[in-house]
Structures are given as C-alpha cells and as structure tokens.
Amino acid sequence: MSGPEGSIVQFDNVGLRYGTDREVLSDISFTLYPGSFYFLTGASGAGKTSLLRLLYLAQRPSRGMIRMFGSDVITLPRKGLPAFRRRIGTVFQDFRLVPHLSAFDNVALPLRVSRVPESEIKKPVADMLDWVGLSHRAGARPATLSGGEQQRVAIARAVIARPEILVADEPTGNVDHDMGLKLLRLFEALNRLGTTVVVATHDVHLLKKVPDSLIMRLDKGRLSDPTGALRYPPRRPARIEGAFG
Template sequence: MEQPVVAFDNVGLRYGQGPEILHDISFALEPGSFQFLTGPSGAGKTTLLRLILLSLRPSRGLVRLFGLEASGIAGQDLTAVRRRMGVVFQDFRLLDHLTTYENVALPLRVQEREEASYRAEVMELLAWVGLGERAHALPPVLSGGEKQRAAIARALIARPELILADEPTGNVDPALARRLLRLFLELNRLGTSVLIATHDLALMDQVDARRLVLSDGQLHRYD
C-alpha cells in the first residue's frame, strides 16, 4: 500500500512554556485525496498547515511527510520535500519586483527549466484564473483578488504532489471561487493530494470531500 502523503500521530504544539496551541492531532492524507480543513477563526488551521510545511516543528507527537519522519528532515532534504508541495498563503507572498507571469513561473525556473518549455503553460493557467491580461503587471498594482489568483496559479503550475491552500477563495467573488475550486479538483483528478483550509461552507458544500474540523486546537471530528 502507498504511504500517506501526510500523517500526524498525537501531535501537540506549544510556544516556549505556554499552553498547547494544538493538542492530540491525529489524521492522514492519502495519496490523491481531497480534503477540507475547517473551523472557526483562531482554531489553529494556519498553524496546522505550517506544521505540514515544516515551517513549524511539533512539541510532541509524530509527523510524517511522503513517508519521511519530519524530525529527520533538514537542509537539502527539507528543500526537496517542500518542492513536492504547492502552497497558497493568506498573505500571497508574491515577489514585488517580478511580474505576474514571472511569479507564477518561479517554481519552474527553480527547477531550471527553459522558459520555452513552459511559457505557453504559464500563460494558459493565467488565462484560466482570469489574469491573462495582467501577465506583465507587478504585484503592487494588482488588487487583492488578483494577487490571490496569482498565488494560486504559482502553487499549481508545477503540478505538485500535495497542495496546501489557506483560504484560497477568500478574496474573490462566488463565481470565481467556483472556477478556482474546479481548478483544484482537476489537479486532484490528475493525482495531486489537496488540503484546503476554509470557513466557507458554501464552497465546501460543492464537493463531496472529507472535512477535518478544528476547534480550540483539537480535531473534534474527522468526517
């Protein structure tokens, strides 16, 4: 059997000597799965995503990514693991000195691919998210919704094995949210595992997918 893409076993997280922010978190993301992470604001959704990305390390418990124990991943191995993920952050993290096209193409440039091999692919994806005419615009002149769509396109362009998306439709209208959701679903159909953190019930109701429900730092329900 294939190993889970992500597996948490009784994971807890605290900062310093303070109380645990997350406690007794156990779940698994199977290869090719599509799941939502939901719960009220402050429940710990973003923190859990940061644990998966290894920008935070747990205070206790076991985290495995692609079959590797997180505590043993560092240096070049950490870079390699992160390249297997596509991440959509709430604060977008676009590079202001790069155009929309260049920001979206960045994961492919990091792979040292020739631009001729991916230019059409990047432009097609930009058109899909409604940014075809903004390809040469710099992030400072983009609206919040346009930045959101650019961040989503950048996360998807390299067809990673795992997508982590933190409120990916929070700055767009319902029609575009449905269009972006179809993009995540299509990538999932091609084999990518997807975990979307959202509190948008209308969005989640469009997909028959499992929901991880966080509240007060605990995973209360795993549907």
C-alpha cells in the same frame, strides 16, 4: 513506524506549542491519501494556520510524528527540507506575490528557483496563466491586479511545478463570493488531475460545494472527524486531462 498503505501524509499524536505557552495543537492524528480533497475548518483561532504550517514544513512540531512521502520529516536534516517543500504547493490568504515581478515572472519563480532552463519555462507558465484565465494579464504587476486576479496568480505559482500536495490557507477570504466559487473550481480541477488538496476555510458554505470532499474540523487545537476523513481512505476522483496534464 510506517503509514497506512497508499498514504501520502501521516500525523500521529502531534502537538505544537510556541515557546512556553500552552499547546495550540494537541494530539493531532490523521492520514492524507493521494488524489483526495480535504477541507480543514474551524473558528478563528482554532489552530488551522498552525496545522497548515506543519503540513507545508514551515514549522516543526513540539512532539509526535509526521511522515510525508514515506519519510519521517521530524528527523529529516534541514538540508533535506527544500526537496520535500518542492513537492508541496502553498496558497496563502494574503497572496505573497513578489511586488516588482509581473504575473508571468511570479508564476515562473518556482521553476527558476529549481533551475529549470529558461527555454523550458515560457510554455508551461503561459499554459498555467491560460488555465487560471489570466493570459491577458501576464505582464501585469500585483499592484495592478484585483484581489481575485492576485489569488489566481498565487494558485498558478503554487501548482506550476506540479506538487503532489496543494495546501491553501483561507484562499477565498479576500475575494467576493462568486470569485471564491471560481477559485474552488480551480482547486477541484487540480484535484481531478491527481493532486491532493487541503483547503482551510471558516466558510461553512464552501464545504458542500465539492462532492466527495472530506472534512477535518479543529476546535481549540483538537481535531474532529465529521465525515470519516481520519478513518477511511476516500474514494479517489477519476483523472482528467487538463491544460497542464
């Protein structure tokens, strides 16, 4: 089954259960389009993190179909997953920075894992740290960074390889309101460069901060559609040039 024309991700009647427990996600169907901005919202325990784990390919569903980048990922051999995951950037609420590495080396890590030559790493990493406002903290280790600084390093690491999709799980949950808005502006800028952005949040105040964003709402493992995100291709933002565009 092929997805809607121009789509980047398609979920069709996806269900997820852990072990023999009841399903934590039931009959999940939606389509994501390139260059669009989505909020995934819902109360604590609604299933947001489980849905994101399916999106960044950390989990396989119990049933249903998932297509990404034109391929069926359910039947994709395990050896094919790393190439797909490199097309997806992930920002975690708890940062997950490598504690013994500097900010620079944390951001450089995806490039080094992909075996990019060292001569081609310094400038893009420096540009990325400048983009998130942390050039002056390039040599700092995570323990010496504030929560907002750690989250900005995590964002820089997630997007250094220019992913087609960015998935962020409660990215403002461990920072204050003002820093949360600054992080949201970074996601908007990345979106205007053409990346599809999916931000999971329980903060309803954030939902009105991004013009033209679409909202998918989870309630007890089922998805609802208050802005038509599941039915209609969204209007795509105009591309802009940026620090790494």
